[in-house]
Amino acid sequence: MALKATIFKATLNIADIDRGVYLDTTLTLARHPSETDQRLIVRLLAWALNADEALVFTKGLCADDEPELWLKSLHGGIDHWIDVGLPDERRLKKACNRSEQVTLYTYAGRSVDLWWQQNGALLSKQDNLRIIDLPEEELAPLVALAERNMQWQVTISEGQLFISAGDANIGLTPVTRKDWAQ
Template identity: 50%
Template sequence: MALKSTIFKLDLQIADLDRNYYGNHTLTIARHPSETDERMMMRVIAFILHANEALVFGKGLSAEDEPDLLRKDLTGSITQWIDVGLPDEKRIRRACGRAQHVAVIAYGSRATEIWWQQNRAAFERQEKLTIYQISPEDAAALTALTSRNMQLQCTLQEGELWLIMGEHNLRVAPITLS
């Protein structure tokens, strides 16, 4: 018998002062059986950084050729492709060919630095690509906030995220690599 996804509910309030975007989102997030809480929370961070009424979670780990998050225009063309983790250069190149803009949320420890150094030249040739790095400390702090029902308030200002969940306050400072 196949394992089923675990469902998480998230009430998210976003005040993005950098993009002048303000929105309330009620999200249902399916965490794949092989996905960690850390990776799921990175998908939430990706959603916050690129929040839009048309942004949706993709099949991610369940489908090889689909992003973790995506946004399409009215014609069905992909305007935004967002991956979480350390995708290979070939996947990024294909995504840049299919979407108007591609973003990657890289996280983890030493592996992120190695991945970046190995692929930096190829990534810097992709004009449509933005890569953010989340520090291991920020990723661990986010993971500690994970619960099946979450209420999260987020303010983005000058590239930093300020998150409030209950009595917990957290600052996440993504580093733009490319």
């Protein structure tokens, strides 16, 4: 018998001062049996950093041809492909060809540097690709907040995230490894 996904609910109050986005939303995240709490939290942070009412979670780990999140246009094209982890360079190249913008959130500490050494030269050629590292040591306190029902207040200002959940107040500073071409 196959293991079933675990369902998480996250109520977010987003105040993204950098982009002028303010919204309240409740998200449903399905955690695949092989997925860690760390990866689940990174997916949630990726949603918060790109908050939009039309941004949706996809099948994720269950589908090789879909990102973790995407924002589709009204005509069905992909405006923004958002992935997490350390995917194969070919996957990212394909994503860049299929969508207007691609953002990758990495979170694996030293493994990210090794991955970048192997893939950086090829990925640097992709003008519509942005890669953002989420420091592993800053993620640890957020991973401890992973619960089946979460209520977070997320403020984004000057590129920094401030997350409040219950009595916890945690800061996180994403680091842009590669930005979209200007």
